[in-house]
Amino acid sequence: MSNPDTLIVTSPPLRRFPELLGEPAATQVLARLETELDWQQPRLRLYGREHPTPRRQVWMGDSDADYRYSGRQFSPEPWHPAVASIREAVIARLAASGISADFNSVLLNRYADGEERMGWHSDDEAELGPDPLIAALSLGAERPLRFRWKDRSREAFNVWLPHDSLLLMGPGVQRQLQHALLPRRRLGLRISLTFRQVHPLP
Structure with a gap:
């Protein structure tokens, strides 16, 4: 790889x-996922009202990787071969950096x-455990993911995500920060x- 990885925040x-x-x-x-997946636009409940999600998505993973958020439960689609291969590439890249990870599910979002x-x-849903490790691959148009500290102790910041870049959100990130993909014109x-690891709830 010609470019080194970038440690954006040390802790978390x-x-x-x-x-x-x-x-x-x-x-x-990118072209395969665009044309071969069954992209969906579920309606989610926010502040007592239902709204269509402002993007398309697919929840995919092992058969028991059910996931609940925004008042709805999602059962996973079976692994698409290309996505299963990407999962192995993600795990291998993290292992090469001394990071042990396993993922039984992935949320794909299409913008x-x-x-x-x-x-x-x-x-930070309960199924992910108290301090999940989450890895996100970006394909296509480069966009910034905006982060802000929950306690507002530090300034918010952008993390630009180029095509084919992988963002690792390690233990503590979901507990201490929020993130958003805000609108950007002409993209x-x-x-x-x-990618994430879902744990069955009792």
Whole structure:
């Protein structure tokens, strides 16, 4: 890899890795995911009202990786072969940096343009455990993921996510920070794959 990874925040660990798949593989898999997945637009309940999500998504993973957020439960689609291969590449890249990880599920989000977005949140659902490790691959248009500290002790900041970059949100990130993908004009297609480990609830 020509570019080193970047440690954005030391504690909790927030790190960006460049060029996970390399070219032309990254662009080829972007085209496959765009055309081969059954993209959905569920309606989620926020502040007592239902709204369509401002993007398309697919929840994918092992058969028992059910996931609940915004008042809805999602059962996973079976692993697409290309996504299963990406999961192995993510695990291998993290292992090469001394980071042990396993993922039984992934949330894929499809943003058709810069107007599609994701609001402020933390990935802190009970199924993920108290301090989850989450790895997110970005494909397509480069966009900044905005972070802010929950206690507002430090300034908010952007993490730019180029095509084929991998963002690692280590233990403590979801507990201490929120993140959002805010609207940006004149941007094209972007697909993110956010890998996580879901634990069955009792």
